[in-house]
Amino acid sequence: MSGKMLMKGNIAIAEGAIDAGCRFYAGYPITPQNEIPEYMSKRMPEAGGVFMQAESELISINLVFGASVAGARSMTTSSSPGMSLMQEGISYMAGCELPGVIVNVMRGGPGLGNIAPSQSDYFQAVKPGHGDFRMITLAPSNIQEMYDFTFEAFDLADKYRNPVMILTDGLLGQMMETIELSRGRKPLNPRPASEWALTGAKGREPRKILSLLMKPGALEQHNYDLWKKYDEIKKSELRYEFNEKEKDYDCLIVAFGSVARTSKGVIAEGKDIKAALFRPVTLWPFPYAELREAAKKAKKVFVFEMNMGQMVEDVRLAVQDDSKVEFYGRPGGGLPSQEELLSFLRKKVK
Amino acid sequence: MEKLIYGMPESLKNVSTTYCPGCSHSTVHKLIAEVIDELKVREKTIGVAPVGCAVFAYDFWNFDVTEAAHGRNQAVSAAIKRVLPDNVVFSYQGDGDLASIGMAETIHTANRGENITVIFINNTNYGMTGGQMAPTSLLGQVTTTSPKGRDAQHYGYPIKMLELLAPLEGVKYLERVKVTNAASVIKAKKAIKKAFENQINNTGFSMIEVLGSCPANWKKEPAEANRWVDEKMAEFYPLGVIKDAR
Ligand SMILES: Cc1ncc(C[n+]2csc(CCOP(=O)(O)OP(=O)(O)O)c2C)c(N)n1
Ligand code: SF4
Numbered sequence: 001m002s003g004k005m006l007m008k009g010n011i012a013i014a015e016g017a018i019d020a021g022c023r024f025y026a027g028y029p030i031t032p033q034n035e036i037p038e039y040m041s042k043r044m045p046e047a048g049g050v051f052m053q054a055e056s057e058l059i060s061i062n063l064v065f066g067a068s069v070a071g072a073r074s075m076t077t078s079s080s081p082g083m084s085l086m087q088e089g090i091s092y093m094a095g096c097e098l099p100g101v102i103v104n105v106m107r108g109g110p111g112l113g114n115i116a117p118s119q120s121d122y123f124q125a126v127k128p129g130h131g132d133f134r135m136i137t138l139a140p141s142n143i144q145e146m147y148d149f150t151f152e153a154f155d156l157a158d159k160y161r162n163p164v165m166i167l168t169d170g171l172l173g174q175m176m177e178t179i180e181l182s183r184g185r186k187p188l189n190p191r192p193a194s195e196w197a198l199t200g201a202k203g204r205e206p207r208k209i210l211s212l213l214m215k216p217g218a219l220e221q222h223n224y225d226l227w228k229k230y231d232e233i234k235k236s237e238l239r240y241e242f243n244e245k246e247k248d249y250d251c252l253i254v255a256f257g258s259v260a261r262t263s264k265g266v267i268a269e270g271k272d273i274k275a276a277l278f279r280p281v282t283l284w285p286f287p288y289a290e291l292r293e294a295a296k297k298a299k300k301v302f303v304f305e306m307n308m309g310q311m312v313e314d315v316r317l318a319v320q321d322d323s324k325v326e327f328y329g330r331p332g333g334g335l336p337s338q339e340e341l342l343s344f345l346r347k348k349v350k
Numbered sequence: 351m352e353k354l355i356y357g358m359p360e361s362l363k364n365v366s367t368t369y370c371p372g373c374s375h376s377t378v379h380k381l382i383a384e385v386i387d388e389l390k391v392r393e394k395t396i397g398v399a400p401v402g403c404a405v406f407a408y409d410f411w412n413f414d415v416t417e418a419a420h421g422r423n424q425a426v427s428a429a430i431k432r433v434l435p436d437n438v439v440f441s442y443q444g445d446g447d448l449a450s451i452g453m454a455e456t457i458h459t460a461n462r463g464e465n466i467t468v469i470f471i472n473n474t475n476y477g478m479t480g481g482q483m484a485p486t487s488l489l490g491q492v493t494t495t496s497p498k499g500r501d502a503q504h505y506g507y508p509i510k511m512l513e514l515l516a517p518l519e520g521v522k523y524l525e526r527v528k529v530t531n532a533a534s535v536i537k538a539k540k541a542i543k544k545a546f547e548n549q550i551n552n553t554g555f556s557m558i559e560v561l562g563s564c565p566a567n568w569k570k571e572p573a574e575a576n577r578w579v580d581e582k583m584a585e586f587y588p589l590g591v592i593k594d595a596r
Contacts, residue, residue, distance in 0.1 A: 055454060063426075069416045072433045206413050
């Protein structure tokens with residue numbers, strides 16, 4: 001597909017995946033991401049790929065594991081409770097160094113929670129699963145980015161042979177915007193699967209894919225090797241939006257995803273306040289040094305989230321001056337409005 | 351002129367295994383390797399090793415093998431086969447893996463009629479973790495978590511996986527075998543071969559259950575363990591073809 005189109009966030013994710021060469025999708029129904037498996041059930045066979053409706057999220061992630069073992073670009077999508085079920089599988093993928101894209105269209109929790117938008121799985125995304133591993137986490141904040149980031153996630157996953165997460169929420173999943181598709185862009189395929197995938201040992205030595213390392217010191221060494229890779233990711237893949245560097249601001253707002261959108265409205269509306277927005281785009285790696293630099297000029301750093309304070313912990317680590325950091329958040333599907341955030345800002349600035 | 355009539359299968363690496371003396375895993379590994387050689391599919395076979403005593407199977411087989419999370423082998427196998435339909439994909443699993451934690455994967459993979467081969471080693475306990483009770487443990491069987499013997503009231507009944515799967519439309523071939531003597535080993539190999547041939551002929555889901563022995567955790571000499579398979583296990587788990595719907 002190419003050209004401009006009015007598109008729902010969830011569909012933009014599906015299209016971004018197809019355009020990036022994703023040829024295996026598995027998913028289990030859960031609101032607010034149902035449009036993705038529904039759309040994929042039609043679109044994936046058209047694209048010559050495999051669609052599977054999994055019978056649980058455990059099965060989803062392990063189907064993705066298998067498809068990745070076989071060298072296919074693969075993806076699963078879910079929402080919060082389903083993501084909890086996938087944690088073991090994500091850890092196995094990281095341990096086995098298998099690429100794959102995992103999308104979390106977050107909803108309110110804990111427990112069954114509700115189906116309203118939320119950002120309450122920030123911790124789970126940036127500190128996923130069991131064991132010492134990391135997962136690149138991209139947080140789109142408009143529908144164009146839902147498409148673009150999903151597209152790019154496949155190259156990132158292949159490049160580092162590591163799972164990549166798109167962390168978004170029910171608001172962006174359900175919203176429609178006009179976006180630009182594909183533009184003749186080709187996936188880079190930085191590391192062809194033929195170099196490592198299991199395809200049968202024809203004309204080569206047999207390969208094994210594993211994360212079990214029982215020899216003394218072997219697992220420790222594997223972790224050091226993974227860490228080298230993570231360090232490289234921190235150097236090369238860090239992303240953030242900070243367009244107002246030159247602006248004369250004394251308040252810095254830090255927000256990601258849909259709350260970053262609302263925050264732009266807050267800044268536009270609150271002309272009486274000199275505020276700028278710093279938006280982490282990769283939540284892991286987190287832009288600590290860049291945020292620290294940006295916070296120097298600010299008297300106050302405001303963190304707005306749709307949870308009771310998760311990213312704020314990373315912001316505090318970055319700013320290293322807790323007295324400067326103010327947090328406002330709403331959990332359980334509560335959407336902080338522009339007015340609400342602005343009046344909080346005004347109250348604290350006074 | 352000397353003629354070699356029995357040797358090491360090419361699909362088996364010339365290494366020593368990690369299995370206890372008398373353990374059925376090593377016998378079945380060899381049977382699988384022989385079958386793959388005979389079918390000339392070594393270069394397109396992808397095995398999926400379980401979490402369990404057979405977790406190191408990738409060190410013993412001489413073809414591509416991946417690990418899978420505990421119980422998830424058949425999800426992993428199904429996806430590999432969907433992506434690479436011309437390859438030969440098989441899942442190798444213990445009873446804890448297949449009948450307990452991976453029950454949902456087993457039933458749904460079978461019910462989807464995935465064209466894969468499953469080799470199921472039922473040794474009535476969790477071998478690797480030290481012989482705890484499995485869903486397949488016999489009534490009265492003493493394990494480390496059923497110290498007074500499994501009684502139905504507290505632990506439920508042993509589960510017959512093949513009989514459970516047999517009614518599912520997607521399931522094409524089910525056979526239960528044992529490997530306690532030469533005759534039964536030959537029979538077991540035939541069944542395993544059929545299960546692989548089915549896949550090559552696009553027949554659909556095939557599963558072979560091997561009544562396996564775990565002398566170490568059963569605290570029996572290998573010969574005595576085999577007798578227990580012959581007498582006790584085979585009494586409860588009937589041997590033979592359970593379903594053949596090709
Ligand atoms: C999620 C998870 N739970 C538990 C374990 C621990 N564990 C490792 S092997 C095993 C049992 C394997 O038993 P079985 O499948 O019967 O195979 P056997 O060792 O008898 O061949 C268990 C419970 C694990 N690795 N992962
Ligand atoms: S513990 Fe039992 S199943 Fe495991 S290797 Fe030893 S005999 Fe075989």
